[in-house]
Amino acid sequence: MAIRFEDIKPKIGSRILWDDRADLFTEEAAAAIRAKVEERTVVVFPKVDLTDEEQLRITDLMGGRIRITGRNNVQEIENDDVYQVTLDAKINPQPEYVLGTFFWHMDGITIDTPxxxxxxxxxxxxxxxxxxxEFASTYAAYEGLPEAEKAALEGLKAVHSVKASLRHIEDAIPEKVRDAVIGIGLIKEHPIVWTHDSGRKSMIIGTTADHVANMPIPQGRALLIRLQEWAAQPDYSYRHEWEEGDFAVWDNTGAMHRVIPYDERSGRMMHRTTIAGTETIN
Ligand SMILES: [Fe+2]
Structure with a gap:
């Protein structure tokens, strides 16, 4: 197989390299990339310049596409399975959910599917x-916790909501749409430590985590913020400096991510697809 990988940082991140671009679109490559994503959290394809069709082909080969975002966008592209991530008001008239991604989160934690x-x-x-x-591996972060802290997390559950994920920007949302914007999604309780089918453990944390069930609110929120800070430390995280044409795939079940703030007039445009989950949270 004419694709190969090189590590970016010791505990997170790989780059994929190829001889022939066509080698990226095979079932064999998709299986290798998926395994690498699970192992290394994020895989970057430098300057691969995918078309939407090519991106969807990789998405499907790696496990199958799913749509997780409602359609507020007035997109420039036809395909509804590709979401244009932008603060450009002509395309995205309701920017709050994109502004919410300035803060550490996982995608699709408050929906009713895995x-x-x-x-x-x-x-x-x-x-x-x-x-x-930026990406932060919650697999690596969990593994690095002192044993006593791992033991203290056993059995704890956090309550997740979109409202919590927008707490930092709630007062910046226009009042007439605020309740509707923060009211979407479900309120879901998830264990803080997710034991995967593989036996490995990651953490379900980030801004959607509002509080810890059966724990006083201040203590629970302080714990959740400390876990975010722990996972975000340089050993467990990676910041990708985008070049146009770069493509990245990351394990949403074992990582938080966030974007460094940028201006709505910057023209920044990302095309996003999503691979369906197969694992219910245990
Ligand atoms: Fe996201």
């Missing part, structure tokens, strides 16, 4: 300032 396995992003236009995406 969380998406992976999110896939192509950089069509980068922002002149900001707009980098």
């Amino acid at each position: 969380p998406p396995f992976a999110t896939l992003l192509s950089c069509r236009r980068k922002a002149p300032q900001g707009g980098q995406t």
Whole structure:
């Protein structure tokens, strides 16, 4: 097989390299990429310049597409399975959910299906300032916790909501749409430690996690914020500086992600697809 991988950081991130671009679109390559995403959290395809059709082909080969975002966008593209991530008001008249991604989160935690396995992003236009995406491996972060802290997390559950994920920007949302914007999604209780079918453990944390069930609100929120900070430390996280044409795939079931703030007039444009999850949370 004429694809190969190289590590970006010791505990997170790989780059895929290829001789012939056609080698990226085979079932064999998709299985190898999926395994690498699970092992290394994020796989970057430098300057691969995928078309939407090619991105969807990789999405399907790696496990199958799912749509997780409602359609507020007035997209420039026809295909509804590709979501244009942008703050451009002509395309995205309701920017709040994109603004919410300035903060550490996982995708699809408050929907009624298993969380998406992976999110896939192509950089069509980068922002002149900001707009980098950061990834934090909650597998590596969990593994690195002191044993006493791992024991203390056993059995704890957190309550997740879209409202919580927008807490930092709630007062910046126009009042006439605020209740509707923060009211979407379900309120879901998930264990903080997710024991996967593989036996490995990751953490379900990020801004959707509002509080810890059966724990006083201040103590629970302080714990959730400390876990976010722990996972975001440089050993477990990676910041990707996008170049136009870059494509990245990450394991949404074992990582938080966020974008470094950028301006709505920056022109930043990302094309996103999503791979359906197959694992219910245990
Ligand atoms: Fe996201």
